[in-house]
Amino acid sequence: MTIVLIDDDISDIEYCKELLSKNFDGFDTLEYFTDPLKGLEYLNEHKPDLLIVDVEMPNLSGLNLLKDLKSPNTEVVFCTSHDKFAIDAYRHFALGFLLKPYNETEFIAIITKALHRLGSSKKEPVNNKLLLDTLALENKKIAIPTLGCTYFSKIMDIVRLESVDSYAKIHLTDGNIHISSYGIKFFENSLTPPLFFRVHKSHLVNVKKITKFFPDGTLVLDTGERIPVARRRRAGLLELFNGQSTSVLN
Structure with a gap:
C-alpha cells in the first residue's frame, strides 16, 4: 500500500507521519510533498492507495488538486486548520476530513474508515466534479x-x-x-x-x-x-x- 501526504507545512507532515507509523502498519511506501504541483505529478504517475492532502496551499489548493487527479481509485482524506470549509460536503461524498491540529483519536477513526473503503469490493467512485461544484456553491x-x-x-x-x-x-x-x-x-x-x-x-x-x-x-x-x-x-x-x-x- 502506498500513502502520499501533501501539505505545505512540514511540521504537519511530520506529525501525520508519526501518527501513521504509531497506529498503522502494512503500507510499503510513504511519500510526502510540500509542493502540491510536484505531489500531483507523483499522484498521476504512481496512483497511490491513499492521499492525505491539505485544503489550503499556495500554487494549488487541495480542492483544485482533486480536480486534476487522474487516479480514481485513490482514497482521499482532506485536512485543514479552517473549519469554515464544507465538512458535511466531504462527508456526504464519503471523503475523510481532518481538522488541524490533529486529534489522534479522530485521526485513527478517519484513516481506518479510508482503509476499509480501499478494501471494500463495493466501493463507489467519488464524483469529483459534483463534489467541487457543491463546495463552490457552499462558499x-x-x-x-x-x-x-x-x-x-x-x-x-x-x-x-x-x-x-x-x-x-x-x-x-x-x-x-x-x-x-x-x-x-x-x-x-x-x-x-x-x-x-x-x-x-x-x-x-x-x-x-x-x-x-x-x-x-x-x-x-x-x-x-x-x-x-x-x-x-x-x-x-x-x-x-x-x-x-x-x-x-x-
Missing part, C-alpha cells in the same frame, strides 16, 4: 434584490424560499426574512441540487436543513418548520440522498 454569495435594496447573503445561510404570489420570501438561518420582487424561478437558477431542491411549486429548500421526511410527504427542517413535498417530487428528493448521508432523513 458563494447570492444577490437578493428587494424593493428597498439588494442584500448579499451566503448561499448556505438560506434555509428556504417560499413563493408568495409573484414574490419570493427568503428565510435565513439568523431568522431574518427578505421579500424579493423576483420569484422563486429567478433564484432556482443559482440554488441548484445537490444543495437545494424544489420540493413544491411554492417551496425551494436547503437540503442540509432537512431533519425528517414523513410518508405523507411532509419535510421537517432544523428550524422546526414543516414543508409539503409534491407527490411527483418525492422520488427525486430521495434520490438526491443516494450515495450521500441518508441519516438526515431518519
Whole structure:
C-alpha cells in the first residue's frame, strides 16, 4: 500500500507521519510533498492507495488538486486548520476530513474508515466534479434584490424560499426574512441540487436543513418548520440522498 501526504507545512507532515507509523502498519511506501504541483505529478504517475492532502496551499489548493487527479481509485482524506470549509460536503461524498491540529483519536477513526473503503469490493467512485461544484456553491454569495435594496447573503445561510404570489420570501438561518420582487424561478437558477431542491411549486429548500421526511410527504427542517413535498417530487428528493448521508432523513 502506498500513502502520499501533501501539505505545505512540514511540521504537519511530520506529525501525520508519526501518527501513521504509531497506529498503522502494512503500507510499503510513504511519500510526502510540500509542493502540491510536484505531489500531483507523483499522484498521476504512481496512483497511490491513499492521499492525505491539505485544503489550503499556495500554487494549488487541495480542492483544485482533486480536480486534476487522474487516479480514481485513490482514497482521499482532506485536512485543514479552517473549519469554515464544507465538512458535511466531504462527508456526504464519503471523503475523510481532518481538522488541524490533529486529534489522534479522530485521526485513527478517519484513516481506518479510508482503509476499509480501499478494501471494500463495493466501493463507489467519488464524483469529483459534483463534489467541487457543491463546495463552490457552499462558499458563494447570492444577490437578493428587494424593493428597498439588494442584500448579499451566503448561499448556505438560506434555509428556504417560499413563493408568495409573484414574490419570493427568503428565510435565513439568523431568522431574518427578505421579500424579493423576483420569484422563486429567478433564484432556482443559482440554488441548484445537490444543495437545494424544489420540493413544491411554492417551496425551494436547503437540503442540509432537512431533519425528517414523513410518508405523507411532509419535510421537517432544523428550524422546526414543516414543508409539503409534491407527490411527483418525492422520488427525486430521495434520490438526491443516494450515495450521500441518508441519516438526515431518519
